[in-house]
Amino acid sequence: MHQSHMIINGQQVTSLSRKTEIICNPATQEPVAEVAVGDRQDACLALEAAKRAFPVWSATASDERARTLHSAADMVRQQVDGIARLLTLEMGKPLKNARMEVLSSADVLDNYAEEGKRNFGEWISSSHSRSIVLRQPVGVAALITPWNFPVDLLAWKVAPALAAGCTFVAKPPSLAPLAATEFVRAVCEAGLPAGAANVVHGPGSTVGAELVENPISRKIAFTGETETGRWIMSHAAAHIKRLSLELGGQSPFIVCADADIQAAAAAASQRAFSNMGQICISVNRIYVAQEVAEPFTEELVRRAERLKIGDGMRPDVDLGPMFSRAQRERTKEHVADAMGKGADLLTGGEEPDGEAYERGYFYRPTVLNNADHRMRVMREETFGPVAPIMKFGTLDEAIALANDTEYGLAAYVFTNDLKTALRAAEALEAGGVGVNVNNVIDLQAPFGGWKESGLGRELGRWGLEAYLETKHIRLGL
Numbered sequence: 001m002h003q004s005h006m007i008i009n010g011q012q013v014t015s016l017s018r019k020t021e022i023i024c025n026p027a028t029q030e031p032v033a034e035v036a037v038g039d040r041q042d043a044c045l046a047l048e049a050a051k052r053a054f055p056v057w058s059a060t061a062s063d064e065r066a067r068t069l070h071s072a073a074d075m076v077r078q079q080v081d082g083i084a085r086l087l088t089l090e091m092g093k094p095l096k097n098a099r100m101e102v103l104s105s106a107d108v109l110d111n112y113a114e115e116g117k118r119n120f121g122e123w124i125s126s127s128h129s130r131s132i133v134l135r136q137p138v139g140v141a142a143l144i145t146p147w148n149f150p151v152d153l154l155a156w157k158v159a160p161a162l163a164a165g166c167t168f169v170a171k172p173p174s175l176a177p178l179a180a181t182e183f184v185r186a187v188c189e190a191g192l193p194a195g196a197a198n199v200v201h202g203p204g205s206t207v208g209a210e211l212v213e214n215p216i217s218r219k220i221a222f223t224g225e226t227e228t229g230r231w232i233m234s235h236a237a238a239h240i241k242r243l244s245l246e247l248g249g250q251s252p253f254i255v256c257a258d259a260d261i262q263a264a265a266a267a268a269s270q271r272a273f274s275n276m277g278q279i280c281i282s283v284n285r286i287y288v289a290q291e292v293a294e295p296f297t298e299e300l301v302r303r304a305e306r307l308k309i310g311d312g313m314r315p316d317v318d319l320g321p322m323f324s325r326a327q328r329e330r331t332k333e334h335v336a337d338a339m340g341k342g343a344d345l346l347t348g349g350e351e352p353d354g355e356a357y358e359r360g361y362f363y364r365p366t367v368l369n370n371a372d373h374r375m376r377v378m379r380e381e382t383f384g385p386v387a388p389i390m391k392f393g394t395l396d397e398a399i400a401l402a403n404d405t406e407y408g409l410a411a412y413v414f415t416n417d418l419k420t421a422l423r424a425a426e427a428l429e430a431g432g433v434g435v436n437v438n439n440v441i442d443l444q445a446p447f448g449g450w451k452e453s454g455l456g457r458e459l460g461r462w463g464l465e466a467y468l469e470t471k472h473i474r475l476g477l
């Protein structure tokens with residue numbers, strides 16, 4: 001069985017208490033690995049190691065840091081098979097998707113290798129002085145991540161932190177720490193100073209809390225639930241820490257009467273069901289113009305029924321199991337709630353039949369018709385493979401429905417009219433709006449949420465700025 005250690009001060013270590021836990025495969029419930037589980041003391045040791053490494057790494061020239069990051073990307077690519085396999089075994093996603101996630105995390109390292117070199121200063125002339133504006137690394141960063149994209153979402157933090165000159169302590173999710181830890185181990189092999197990159201395992205309530213509360217960390221970068229983000233924000237306030245919060249979503253998907261219906265249904269199906277709907281920018285609510293509701297709905301159901309479900313290690317599957325029993329229970333509750341309030345079940349709404357599915361947390365992609373805003377699927381984050389459909393009359397009505405939520409991460413609109421596209425894109429309250437695309441992630445562009453979906457931005461130059469402080473040096477003449 002795979003043994004997953006923590007990484008502190010450049011060493012792979014067990015926890016001080018020597019406590020371990022077994023990680024099981026959500027497709028089979030078979031044990032996959034034994035993981036060292038830390039507590040607050042382990043987190044302190046990691047923070048102290050990162051603090052000691054900070055003067056060395058922050059003083060390293062940006063072109064040298066860039067070479068190390070490129071080499072880290074190479075290390076990750078060389079180890080893609082092993083890391084992707086662990087990712088599938090611990091969280092269920094199909095192996096081909098796990099490989100894509102790991103390769104994308106290598107691309108993020110390459111991108112920030114170059115972005116770090118463009119951390120330019122500014123020069124300001126005044127009557128009696130000259131001013132230089134510098135951007136310097138904020139210090140030790142605590143990076144706390146969830147289980148749905150445990151490698152990629154960590155790479156979005158590790159790469160800009162290192163490019164900026166920060167050192168870090170990462171805390172991967174307790175139930176899926178394997179691939180994330182292997183990713184950081186591969187990054188360390190690129191030749192970082194000991195202590196620049198640390199990983200501690202353990203519960204959010206102790207290890208995560210220590211990383212947030214301990215004054216050594218100057219920056220918290222967190223992806224996870226809005227409730228956890230609220231807790232982190234309030235506790236980070238004690239030391240006025242810098243914060244990046246990527247939180248929950250409840251993304252609307254508007255299909256206008258003039259849209260390409262086939263393309264819209266394909267996009268909705270992919271973004272509602274891939275990763276079993278366990279994506280923060282998943283399509284959660286579909287608003288379709290009355291005139292095209294029937295053909296769109298029929299095509300979405302056809303596509304949902306074509307998806308092949310199974311153990312993620314099999315090469316032919318589109319969808320693996322859900323991550324946990326709890327995730328599947330929440331999905332079932334949301335579907336039952338919607339049906340109790342009048343939604344029609346068009347497909348799915350149950351576990352697939354057959355021996356192959358007996359031990360895993362499988363669930364069929366589900367399409368609900370005649371949904372409305374009294375239903376939990378339309379208001380809460382289901383984080384499951386459910387696509388509820390509601391019809392609309394006018395664009396204004398669709399926009400008002402789409403904005404009727406406390407979340408604001410992503411929104412999508414499908415139309416072939418430029419004026420409609422711009423009107424909707426400008427009016428939708430979300431950090432990312434996809435027009436005729438079902439993904440608002442681009443490594444060069446800012447990603448993050450409005451309203452209770454978050455604070456700050458990751459990716460692109462915005463992601464780098466999140467790890468930098470601004471300094472004004474005034475030279476008297």
Ligand code: NDP
Binds near residue numbers: 148174209281381
């Ligand atoms: P959680 O908020 O439960 O956990 C995320 C991480 O925070 C885990 O490592 C967890 O540790 C840790 N944690 C929990 N409590 C604390 C605490 N008090 N202090 C510090 N750390 C803590 O989220 P999930 O893992 O359930 O992930 C799903 C959520 O993530 C969804 O809401 C989803 O929308 C959101 N998400 C947002 C994205 C975005 O970019 N906006 C992208 C992807 C997901 P432990 O595992 O031990 O509980």
